[in-house]
Amino acid sequence: MTTLSTDELDFGDGGPEVQHEGSWYDTVAKAVAHLVLLFFSAVMTIPFVWAFLTSLKPENKIFTTIRQIIPADPTFANYVNVWMQNPLDRWILNSLVLAVGVVFFTLLLDTLAGYALAKGDFKGKSLVYTLVIGTLVIPPQVVLVPLYLEMNALNWSNTYWAIMVLYIANPFGTFMMRQFFLGIPDSLIEAARMDGCSTFQIYTRVMLPLAKPALSSLGVFTFIFVWGAFLWPLVILNDSSMYPLQVGIGLLTGRYSSQWGQLLAAVVIAALPVIAAYLLAQRTFMEGIALTGGKG
Amino acid sequence: MAESHGLQRVRRRFSGYLSTEHVESTDTDLSWYAIILPKVVLFAAILLVPFIGAFYISLHEWAPLAQTHPFVGLDNYVRLFQDPVFWNAIINTAGYSLALLVFDVPIALGLALLLNMNLRGTKFYSGAIFLPVVTSWVIVSLIWSWLYNPEYGLLNAILGAVGLPQLSWLQSSSTALASIALMSIWKHIGFNMVIFLAGLKGIPDDYYEAAIVDGANRWQRFRYITLPLLKPTTFFVFIVTLIFSFRVYTQVYVMTQGGPVRSTYTIVYYFWQTGFQEFEMGYASAIAVVLFLIVFGLSILQQRTWGDDVEY
Missing domain, CATH: 1.10.3720.10 (MetI-like)
Structure with a gap:
C-alpha cells in the first residue's frame, strides 16, 4: 500500500504499444476483453437501474407489472410517501x-x-x-x-x-x-x-x-x-x-x-x-x- | 513510495537555495507534544482503554444496569467454546470469507488485467464496476433483497427464463449464506480491482518492452513479468479481504437478521446480539476478544510479508 502513488492510477495513457502482435489475434483478444468488461459493467449497474425503475411504479401495481421493465406510467408517489x-x-x-x-x-x-x-x-x-x-x-x-x-x-x-x-x-x-x-x-x-x-x-x-x-x-x-x-x-x-x-x-x-x-x-x-x-x-x-x- | 510530480517540481525549484547543513531547531520538544497530543488522547480514550476494558469485562458477568459485576474468571470463554451457536457463527464466517477469497480476488485480478490493456472505454468500464463500492452496505443489501425476492425478484426471473430451477435465496437456510456471499462478492470486486490496477500501473513499462523485443507473447509476459511482480499486491489483497470479511455484519442484519434458523449467524452478528440485544456484555466481550485474536493472527501474517515488497 505504501508503494502506491497517485500518479500510478492514470487511466488512458498508453502502456507499451504492442506493434508486433499478429493483428488478427490482437483484434480477437480486444473483442473478448470488451465483451467481458461490458458484461461485468452490466452486472454491476443493472441492480441499481432495476431498483430505480421499480421505485417509479405505483405501489399497488409492482407485483402485477413485474414483467414490464420500463414502468408504463412512472410516478414519484413512492418518494413522496x-x-x-x-x-x-x-x-x-x-x-x-x-x-x-x-x-x-x-x-x-x-x-x-x-x-x-x-x-x-x-x-x-x-x-x-x-x-x-x-x-x-x-x-x-x-x-x-x-x-x-x-x-x-x-x-x-x-x-x-x-x-x-x-x-x-x-x-x-x-x-x-x-x-x-x-x-x-x-x-x-x-x-x-x-x-x-x-x-x-x-x-x-x-x-x-x-x-x-x-x-x-x-x-x-x-x-x-x-x-x-x-x-x-x-x-x-x-x-x-x-x-x-x-x-x-x-x-x-x-x-x-x-x-x-x-x-x-x-x-x-x-x-x-x-x-x-x-x-x-x-x-x-x-x-x-x-x-x-x-x-x- | 514514488514521489508525486508536484513534489519533484517543488524540489527542483528549491534545490538552488537548500543547504545541507543542519539548522538548529529553535523550538523545544513542547510544540511537537502539542501537535500530537489531541490524537494521542483520542487513541487512549477511544481505542486503548476500551480495548483493555474488553478483556477486563470478558472476565465478568456484566449486565449494564446491574449494581455489581461479579468476577467469573474464564467462565465466559469456557461457555463460548461449548456454545454450538458460536461455532456455527465461526463456520459461517469462515465459509463467507473463503467464498470471497476464491471468487472475488481472481475476478478482480482478471478485470484489472483487462482494464490495464487500455482499451477504448476503460474509464466507463472501471467506473461501472466500481459503482457498488461507493454505495453503502445497507443500500446494496436492500437492493439485493429485492433482486432475491423468490416470486418477483430479477434473479429468479432470469433463472426461470433460461429454464433453470428457481431458488428461494435468502428464505432458505441452505442458500441464505451463499446469497449474502454472492452479493458481497459483487460489491467488493471493484475495491480489489482498483488495488490490483494500482499494482499493475506500478510495474515499469520497460520490462514489457524488453520482453516484447525478446519475442515473449502475451501469455509469457503475464506469466513471467506481471504475475511475479504483482505478488505483493496479491498477498495484500488476500489479507485485507480476509480481515474485512471476518467483520461481516451489516448485510446479515439487513437481509436475514441471522436467519433462517441461524443459518447466517456470523461472529459479529452473534456479538451484537449477545451484547446489545440480550445485554450479556461479559459474554459478548469474550466473543469480541476471540474475534480480535483471529484478526490479529491474520494481521501478523500480513505484517510479516509487508516488508517483502518488491522494489522496481
Whole structure:
C-alpha cells in the first residue's frame, strides 16, 4: 500500500504499444476483453437501474407489472410517501453532520499527528508510533462494549460526538499521513526553519500545501466510510431522530417488508448523493481506495 | 513510495537555495507534544482503554444496569467454546470469507488485467464496476433483497427464463449464506480491482518492452513479468479481504437478521446480539476478544510479508 502513488492510477495513457502482435489475434483478444468488461459493467449497474425503475411504479401495481421493465406510467408517489412518513430529511442532515465532522477532524488531527511522527524530534515518538501501529490491527467491534459503557457514563449517548469519536480515533489516517510526510525531503523543512518558520508554521505553510493529493484521498475515503457506518450508530443511539440515514433506512425493512416501491424509493434517495458525487469525481474516489485500501 | 510530480517540481525549484547543513531547531520538544497530543488522547480514550476494558469485562458477568459485576474468571470463554451457536457463527464466517477469497480476488485480478490493456472505454468500464463500492452496505443489501425476492425478484426471473430451477435465496437456510456471499462478492470486486490496477500501473513499462523485443507473447509476459511482480499486491489483497470479511455484519442484519434458523449467524452478528440485544456484555466481550485474536493472527501474517515488497 505504501508503494502506491497517485500518479500510478492514470487511466488512458498508453502502456507499451504492442506493434508486433499478429493483428488478427490482437483484434480477437480486444473483442473478448470488451465483451467481458461490458458484461461485468452490466452486472454491476443493472441492480441499481432495476431498483430505480421499480421505485417509479405505483405501489399497488409492482407485483402485477413485474414483467414490464420500463414502468408504463412512472410516478414519484413512492418518494413522496416515504418522505412524508419518515424523517428522511433529518436523517440526511444527521449523516451529513457526522460525515463532514469526521472528515474535518480526521484531516486535521491526522495531518498533525502524521507530521509529528514523520518529522518530529521528541521523546516518546517511537512509543506513539507503536501505539498507532498497534491500534491499527484492532477490529473496531472489539471496543464497542466498553465504549458503549464509557459513552453512557459520560452521558453522551444520543449525541453526534459519541458516534464521531470512534471514527476520528481511527489510526489509519495518522499512519497514512506519516508515510506521506516521510516522503517530503528534510531539506525543505530546514529551509523553512532558516526563513524563521516555527514548527507549527512549517505545518501550515509547507506540509499542508504539499499534502493536498493525500488529503483528498483520505477525505473521500473517510466520507464514504462514515456515510456507510451502521453498527456503532445503531448501538449507541436509541433516539430515532438522531439516526444517520443508513441506520434509518436499514430499520425500515421491518415496517415496509412488502412495500417495495417505498422501500426502494428510500434506497434511491439514500444512494443518490454519493453516486452523484462519485460520477463527478470518479478518479478521486478510485485513488482514495487505491491509496487507503488498507483501512479496516 | 514514488514521489508525486508536484513534489519533484517543488524540489527542483528549491534545490538552488537548500543547504545541507543542519539548522538548529529553535523550538523545544513542547510544540511537537502539542501537535500530537489531541490524537494521542483520542487513541487512549477511544481505542486503548476500551480495548483493555474488553478483556477486563470478558472476565465478568456484566449486565449494564446491574449494581455489581461479579468476577467469573474464564467462565465466559469456557461457555463460548461449548456454545454450538458460536461455532456455527465461526463456520459461517469462515465459509463467507473463503467464498470471497476464491471468487472475488481472481475476478478482480482478471478485470484489472483487462482494464490495464487500455482499451477504448476503460474509464466507463472501471467506473461501472466500481459503482457498488461507493454505495453503502445497507443500500446494496436492500437492493439485493429485492433482486432475491423468490416470486418477483430479477434473479429468479432470469433463472426461470433460461429454464433453470428457481431458488428461494435468502428464505432458505441452505442458500441464505451463499446469497449474502454472492452479493458481497459483487460489491467488493471493484475495491480489489482498483488495488490490483494500482499494482499493475506500478510495474515499469520497460520490462514489457524488453520482453516484447525478446519475442515473449502475451501469455509469457503475464506469466513471467506481471504475475511475479504483482505478488505483493496479491498477498495484500488476500489479507485485507480476509480481515474485512471476518467483520461481516451489516448485510446479515439487513437481509436475514441471522436467519433462517441461524443459518447466517456470523461472529459479529452473534456479538451484537449477545451484547446489545440480550445485554450479556461479559459474554459478548469474550466473543469480541476471540474475534480480535483471529484478526490479529491474520494481521501478523500480513505484517510479516509487508516488508517483502518488491522494489522496481
